[in-house]
Amino acid sequence: MIGxxxxxxxxxxxRRGRLAMASLAVIGVYFVAAVAVTLGAVSREDTKMRVGPNxxxxxxxxxxxxxxxxxxxxxxxxxxxxFGRAQRAGDEAAAREMLGAFALAERRMSGAAPSELFPxxxxxxxxxxxxxxxxxxREDLADERFVLRAEAAEQRASGADASATEARLxxxxxxxxxxxxRVEELYREVERAIEVLLPMPEGLRGLVYRLRIGLGTDSxxxxxxxxxVYSVKIAFQVGFVTALxxxxxxxxxxxxxxxxxxxxxxxxxxVVSTLSSIPYLVLMAVFVYVFQAPSLxxxxxxxxxxxxxxxxLYAAFGLTxxxxxxxxxxxxxMKIKELEYVQAATALGFGRFSILLRHIIPNTAHIMFxxxxxxxxxxxxxxxxxxxxxxxxxxxxxxxxxxxxxxxxVTNFFFWEVGAATVFMFVLVLAFNIVSDALQDxxxxxxx
Amino acid sequence: xxxxxxRNLVKHFPVRGGLLNRVQGSVHxxxxxxxxxKRGETLGVVGESGCGKSTLGKTVIRLHEPTSGSIRxxxxxxxxxxxxxxxxxxxKMQIIFQDPYSSLNPRxxxxxxxxxxxxxxxxxxxGSIDDCVDDILLKVGLxxxxxxxxxxxxxxxxxQRIGIARALSVRxxxxxxxxxxxxxxxxxxxxxxxxxxxxxxxxxxxxxxxSHDLKVIEHFCDRILVMYLGYVVEELHAEDxxxxxxxxxxxxxxxxxxxxxxxxxxxxxxxxxxxxSPYEPPSGCPFxxxxxxxxxxxxxxxxPLEPKEPDGHPAACWAVEPKSAPAD
Ligand SMILES: Nc1ncnc2c1ncn2[C@@H]1O[C@H](COP(=O)(O)OP(=O)(O)OP(=O)(O)O)[C@@H](O)[C@H]1O
Ligand code: SF4
Ligand SMILES: [Mg+2]
Numbered sequence: 001m002i003g004x005x006x007x008x009x010x011x012x013x014x015r016r017g018r019l020a021m022a023s024l025a026v027i028g029v030y031f032v033a034a035v036a037v038t039l040g041a042v043s044r045e046d047t048k049m050r051v052g053p054n055x056x057x058x059x060x061x062x063x064x065x066x067x068x069x070x071x072x073x074x075x076x077x078x079x080x081x082x083f084g085r086a087q088r089a090g091d092e093a094a095a096r097e098m099l100g101a102f103a104l105a106e107r108r109m110s111g112a113a114p115s116e117l118f119p120x121x122x123x124x125x126x127x128x129x130x131x132x133x134x135x136x137x138r139e140d141l142a143d144e145r146f147v148l149r150a151e152a153a154e155q156r157a158s159g160a161d162a163s164a165t166e167a168r169l170x171x172x173x174x175x176x177x178x179x180x181x182r183v184e185e186l187y188r189e190v191e192r193a194i195e196v197l198l199p200m201p202e203g204l205r206g207l208v209y210r211l212r213i214g215l216g217t218d219s220x221x222x223x224x225x226x227x228x229v230y231s232v233k234i235a236f237q238v239g240f241v242t243a244l245x246x247x248x249x250x251x252x253x254x255x256x257x258x259x260x261x262x263x264x265x266x267x268x269x270x271v272v273s274t275l276s277s278i279p280y281l282v283l284m285a286v287f288v289y290v291f292q293a294p295s296l297x298x299x300x301x302x303x304x305x306x307x308x309x310x311x312x313l314y315a316a317f318g319l320t321x322x323x324x325x326x327x328x329x330x331x332x333x334m335k336i337k338e339l340e341y342v343q344a345a346t347a348l349g350f351g352r353f354s355i356l357l358r359h360i361i362p363n364t365a366h367i368m369f370x371x372x373x374x375x376x377x378x379x380x381x382x383x384x385x386x387x388x389x390x391x392x393x394x395x396x397x398x399x400x401x402x403x404x405x406x407x408x409x410v411t412n413f414f415f416w417e418v419g420a421a422t423v424f425m426f427v428l429v430l431a432f433n434i435v436s437d438a439l440q441d442x443x444x445x446x447x448x
Numbered sequence: 449x450x451x452x453x454x455r456n457l458v459k460h461f462p463v464r465g466g467l468l469n470r471v472q473g474s475v476h477x478x479x480x481x482x483x484x485x486k487r488g489e490t491l492g493v494v495g496e497s498g499c500g501k502s503t504l505g506k507t508v509i510r511l512h513e514p515t516s517g518s519i520r521x522x523x524x525x526x527x528x529x530x531x532x533x534x535x536x537x538x539x540k541m542q543i544i545f546q547d548p549y550s551s552l553n554p555r556x557x558x559x560x561x562x563x564x565x566x567x568x569x570x571x572x573x574x575g576s577i578d579d580c581v582d583d584i585l586l587k588v589g590l591x592x593x594x595x596x597x598x599x600x601x602x603x604x605x606x607x608q609r610i611g612i613a614r615a616l617s618v619r620x621x622x623x624x625x626x627x628x629x630x631x632x633x634x635x636x637x638x639x640x641x642x643x644x645x646x647x648x649x650x651x652x653x654x655x656x657x658x659s660h661d662l663k664v665i666e667h668f669c670d671r672i673l674v675m676y677l678g679y680v681v682e683e684l685h686a687e688d689x690x691x692x693x694x695x696x697x698x699x700x701x702x703x704x705x706x707x708x709x710x711x712x713x714x715x716x717x718x719x720x721x722x723x724x725s726p727y728e729p730p731s732g733c734p735f736x737x738x739x740x741x742x743x744x745x746x747x748x749x750x751x752p753l754e755p756k757e758p759d760g761h762p763a764a765c766w767a768v769e770p771k772s773a774p775a776d
Contacts, residue, residue: 009600340546341550341553343506344545344611344615346511347509347511347538347542348538348614349539349569350568352531358564359553359556363553363554
């Protein structure tokens, strides 16, 4: 089956399209990511674990002075918390244990003896205190300079003697220029101490940590990149299961309707036209609501059974998405059943089911294939929409959850959470659309 | 006893439409056709496009449900047998189609096509199915190694040979060949016709050979049915075609003037205009709209298919003298 597909003319035509092949490679990368997540490369704990300060920007954003202060303050605060407790613990072993428990993912507390770490911590505390003072002082001096400048200008304008004011202004400016390198020095001192206490891990672990914070952290300090990658798995699960379900339902119903005709056709057409007269988002929401009935929610909306959490989505999408496939397959089977090879099979005496299975359904494979790729992407997009509305994925990361959580960050100019989810989804959707288009062209029966 | 006896066979296709998809009328594709085919004989069916030749052929082998009339194969009435009772007769009646492209399933190999037929009807026992497939492929002039290929890897002529192999693989008694060469290049037509002639000999086939080309029919068949708008208008032996054809339509197909033409200087008849729609057939003689001899009577009364002078073969035309009953 696969060998024949790879040897087919449609596939050869498809392979000639560079963009389509590139998109296929992109989908391949996503697929590998989904598999890796399933195998445990990124766990659900990874996506919730604190890996740094809240709303740490990704590597691509330069950290300004204000944020530098905030983030250092955050580290100092966290570290003084543990060290405070460790010092109060009194005995060395308890202190070591307490310190060892503190970690930001791969970035763990230095393994050195507490007696070595305490002095570093104290220097950091001291430097931070000094830094605070220096910054307050700098602010005062800057205010004073502003006032003095205005005063001097006024005195000069009115012809009064401004020399006293100017002398004071010079003195203020001198002290300010002394304070600036001092602030920088104190910052570096604090950061060096943080680096000693919480050393950046070396080698692979270092790389992993850098990847974790590479796209920044969310409002709880959890890794955005881990969530975005974990969501690939959720998206593939939802896309694959629902597209498979919908294509199967659509093909079976559409082919039966066209092939058997009569009341089968009437019933299928009635269901199709009834369902398609309801906006699909409403329909899906209804299906999802059904699963929130208390007796069902016990199973499907339960943090202890995360594996079943997606079942409402599978059901809602699977029961909604088959309609389009059903229509197309019905039309195609109407055409195929009149073809002469079907008549030849009838003339040979084959039963209707065996003709349906052997001669008709296999010849709709290209339609099933294209519909699968369209529905796959449709399911992913709908999952994000429903999740954003609070009806979809719960208790696991998903691009929809990231977008809805990140939405208030956007008003504070923190785009990383929403951005990462959007870009991850956009690239996948784009690649899939290009591939579907190319498939449609390559497997168009007009050429085959 | 004739192998196949068809009596008053009628096939109407309902035409649906309108708001509630009601039946609004019907296409009269075949209207009361009767004929026999003797074992080993080849019956030709000729007529212009749309005159119901394919419908007749497919109704005879029960690919279409007959509207009325009867079909007997080897004396057994098969007109209204259900699918299960029909099964033993399916093997005995096969069809070769016109279009070498749509007649093969693009997703099955040649082996898949023929093997399933051979196995289904138990033509060969399980161990010798492969030999049986190879054998039939050799007989239609294909290399047995080609059987693992898919239909698109073959040319039109080769595909037609595959279609023939599929039909003959179950050793049928009767083969309906529905314009088996019309879709092929002229050079290949002759090859396939020669192949059919050989196979007819070898398998002792009885055939119903459908074509719109009188020359092919005359060459290939023993007896000829001339059809027009679902009616048989003349039935005669192939060797008598040139001399004895009397019906104006047959004459026109032959490119000759009617025999009993009162106007001797009339230019050679060429069929003009279209065949009337079988949805609204004209009253009286179906050929009246195009017949050079049409009379008032032709519009009012349908001419019966009755023996004509001089040799007594049947034709349906008011202008042709019926054979007088022999005097007692
Ligand atoms: N399945 C069908 N449903 C409705 N009408 C049909 C069907 N099959 C054939 N007809 C109609 O019956 C008439 C006879 O068709 P048929 O195919 O038997 O003609 P034909 O003599 O074989 O012509 P051709 O030389 O084009 O093959 C045509 O008017 C056709 O439109
Ligand atoms: S019956 Fe009349 S219309 Fe019909 S073929 Fe004869 S002469 Fe022509
Ligand atoms: Mg035909």
